[in-house]
Amino acid sequence: MKDNNSITIKDIAKKAGVSQATISKILNNYTDVSQKTKERVFRIMEEAGYRPSHSARTLAQKTSKLIGVIYAGRLNADFDHPFFIEVLNAFKRTIGMHGYDLLFFSDETFQKEENFYARCLYYKVDGCIIIAGDDVQQSIDDLTKSDIPCIGVDIQLEGPKSGYVMTDNKKISQSVIDYFYLQGHRDIAYIGGTNESTVSNIRLKGFRDSIKEYGLTLNPEWVIEGDFFEKSGYEAGLALFKDVTKSPTAVFSSSDLMAFGFMRAIHELGLSIPADVSLIGCDDQLAARYVQPPLTTVRQNKEKIGRLAALMLLDFIGDRSSTARVLVEPELISRKTTAQLAP
Structure with a gap:
């Protein structure tokens, strides 16, 4: 060869x-x-x-005016995930204003590997947006090392014409621990995503680092791996409160969907939020303000992430930029699922 x-x-x-x-x-x-x-x-x-x-x-040829949309890895991040839907809608509106259409790649199109690079050549896409998943396939790395412009959302892409945009996930965890600490909580649990998820790993590290900075002790049984969806949050709630005498006073769920599942588990156990446990989610999905009680959560600016992803990709396509790595500030939204501990 x-x-x-x-x-x-x-x-x-x-x-x-x-x-x-x-x-x-x-x-x-x-x-x-x-x-x-x-x-x-x-x-x-x-x-x-x-x-x-x-x-x-x-x-x-002239440009195709096509942008490939790829969901990388196992599709935890799929069309049924509210966070990515809102990001993609903002991306679509912005990129559409510049005359581009979206082309969605299916994992089933090529049976021998995903061959994303070959498929991008075949359809002559001008660039790609790559949405994070778990256990990302090798062909994503091959694509981002090519000369096809690529922008990642919640996935850290490295390549000659690649970049990414995501929320500052470390700050998400820091803001949660700061908030809980000021409310008097010292026994804090964490429900995260899988260890194959970049975002989940960053949030978990931020959580552990913040706990350490405050000099607190982290019970290893209070760090539970989920998958960002309701069922794993529900199962985590049952596990954390199987013995109320050894349960945390506060829980950070690294997605709102898992927080909703956790709330259902606590209700079934006959306990109350925030009287028995304070809870903070992440994403600020629309439902977070309507559940009872309304969920305290960390807002990710999905509109801004989607717009930035589109504009950054356009800069790559127009040779106005080579690589870009942007972190968007999170915002903690205080509602009714957290309470000050009695002194």
């Missing part, structure tokens, strides 16, 4: 058993090449590590 940098269109054509002209047609999305041939050529390119230059991909 040649060094990846020395592989040429001629090499790909020979391996695929087609002419160089056919390769050129495929790169430029001509319609007189069969789908089967296109897929075979793109797989050969991927296996060989071949990276067409920007000029080769854009020869004889």
Whole structure:
């Protein structure tokens, strides 16, 4: 195998058993090449590590005005997750004002790996927004190392034309511990996402660091792994309060959805929020202000994240920026699920 940098269109054509002209047609999305041939050529390119230059991909064409939307890894972050829906809506509105349409990639399209890079070449997308998931596949890394502009939301992308935007997740945890501490709480539990989630790991580290900064002792049984959805919050509530005499006085749930599940568990156990336990969620979803009692939570500015993601990607596409890493400030919203401990 040649060094990846020395592989040429001629090499790909020979391996695929087609002419160089056919390769050129495929790169430029001509319609007189069969789908089967296109897929075979793109797989050969991927296996060989071949990276067409920007000029080769854009020869004889204008921009496609298409933006690829990719949900990375196992889809904890899918269409049913309110946070990402709101971010994507803001992204769509902003990118749409500049004449772009969205193209959603399905994991089932290519059975042999995801081949996101090959698919981006095939559809000639001008750039991609990549939404965080868990256990991110290798083909995401291959894509972000290419010359296709990519912007990540809640996923830290590294590459020549890649960047990301997310809430400052460490500050989320710091603000929660500060708030609980000022209310007199010293026995604080944490319900997080999986350890395969970048966001979850940052929030957990921020939680542990803040607990340590205040000189508090963290009970390891009070750190529970969830998945950002209601059921895991419900199960965490049952686990934390199976023995009320050894339970925390305050709980930080790193998503509102898990906080809603936790509230249901506490109600079923015959306990009360905030009389028996204070609770803070994260995201400030619309339902947070309508549950009873209304949920104290940390607001992520979803509109701003979506707009920034669109504008940053447009800068990449227009060669006005190469890499960008932006953290958005969180805001703690005080409602009725927290209370001052009696001295």
